[in-house]
Amino acid sequence: MWAANAATVTPSDDALDGKVHFTPANLVHNFHRTLEPVTTTRVLQAIFSDEEVFEIHPLLPASLAFGDEGAANHTRFCAEYGAAGVELFVFGRYAYDDAAAHPKKFPARQTFEASEAVARRHKVRHAVFTLQSPAAIDAGAFHNDVVAVGNQNTLFYHELAFLKSEHLMDELKNAYQKKCGDALITIEVSENEVPLKDAVSSYLFNSQLLTLSDGTMTLIAPAECQEMPSVKMYLDALTARTNHPIKSVHFVDVRQSMKNGGGPACLRLRVALTEREIIKTNPSVFLDDALYQKLTTWIEKHYRDRLVPNDLRDHKLLQEVRSALDELTHILKLGSVYPFQI
Numbered sequence: 001m002w003a004a005n006a007a008t009v010t011p012s013d014d015a016l017d018g019k020v021h022f023t024p025a026n027l028v029h030n031f032h033r034t035l036e037p038v039t040t041t042r043v044l045q046a047i048f049s050d051e052e053v054f055e056i057h058p059l060l061p062a063s064l065a066f067g068d069e070g071a072a073n074h075t076r077f078c079a080e081y082g083a084a085g086v087e088l089f090v091f092g093r094y095a096y097d098d099a100a101a102h103p104k105k106f107p108a109r110q111t112f113e114a115s116e117a118v119a120r121r122h123k124v125r126h127a128v129f130t131l132q133s134p135a136a137i138d139a140g141a142f143h144n145d146v147v148a149v150g151n152q153n154t155l156f157y158h159e160l161a162f163l164k165s166e167h168l169m170d171e172l173k174n175a176y177q178k179k180c181g182d183a184l185i186t187i188e189v190s191e192n193e194v195p196l197k198d199a200v201s202s203y204l205f206n207s208q209l210l211t212l213s214d215g216t217m218t219l220i221a222p223a224e225c226q227e228m229p230s231v232k233m234y235l236d237a238l239t240a241r242t243n244h245p246i247k248s249v250h251f252v253d254v255r256q257s258m259k260n261g262g263g264p265a266c267l268r269l270r271v272a273l274t275e276r277e278i279i280k281t282n283p284s285v286f287l288d289d290a291l292y293q294k295l296t297t298w299i300e301k302h303y304r305d306r307l308v309p310n311d312l313r314d315h316k317l318l319q320e321v322r323s324a325l326d327e328l329t330h331i332l333k334l335g336s337v338y339p340f341q342i
Helices: 031-047 112-121 134-138 165-180 196-202 229-240 255-259 275-279 289-302 309-313 315-331
Strands: 007-010 020-024 054-056 074-078 085-091 127-131 148-151 154-158 185-189 208-211 217-222 246-252
Touching: 020 031, 020 112, 031 054, 074 148, 074 165, 085 112, 085 165, 112 127, 127 165, 134 196, 148 208, 165 185, 196 229, 229 246, 289 315
Parallel strands: 020 054, 085 127, 154 185, 217 246
Antiparallel strands: 007 020, 074 085, 148 154, 208 217
């Protein structure tokens, strides 16, 4: 699954009870994805098992009124990852207000009721809620991370990402100033600079925005951004400017992921931990050279380099997949998390 849809995470600095909170996304909008959350919950419980510092919440009710797609509609702003911040929850519709703005072409997967429930159970100190632009959803931005991306003190977003952008920016900046004691940097990309259809097809905002050791930020963008003239022209101009921290762009080939609707940001689920919390976390899941080598060997052993429809009729494929996943859970010391293991 896309990691951004796995769960919503609130760091301990943002929670009133000082715990790290997780709510696995119920993904009720798409039937085939409702198979994922039970295993996701078990994986999170295996990694963050210490109930003294971590709280893994149950899924929200399996109802379209509580449609929850996880971190793809959630952004956290902070001066430093280990400091308290402001959490932004973006939703596509109100479950019980048909008169409110909502998309006409595509359904909105995240509801206000779900976002509010997650913030409430996570005991979030400073939460901001906003409605995603129906125009963005109807253009194919089924999650907010297709039209906006944030990191620390910076929000990079399309002009049509939010229904009431001007009001939201005022609220976010005031909340960030009050909580973090500094100014929130907002970078709005206008429709004239990059049309919404180009932003969605290139997945410009479904990039990863990361802070480098020198304090500047870099955008990890799909290769499609380099090939889309309007996007490439904008990014060249963006990195030349001096009034924001995004100073570089790295293009990566994730075409297979893109064809199934996932850019670099879809593989992101940020879990900010203190040193004490890191010690309490399953150490086998932290990537180092030894684990990298084990995973590389595992991939080379188990991954087919091609798959054709007729293979899906072969029971041997099922056994291959189960064997691979069983070995993976042993490498990561997760225990039994898949249904066939239990």
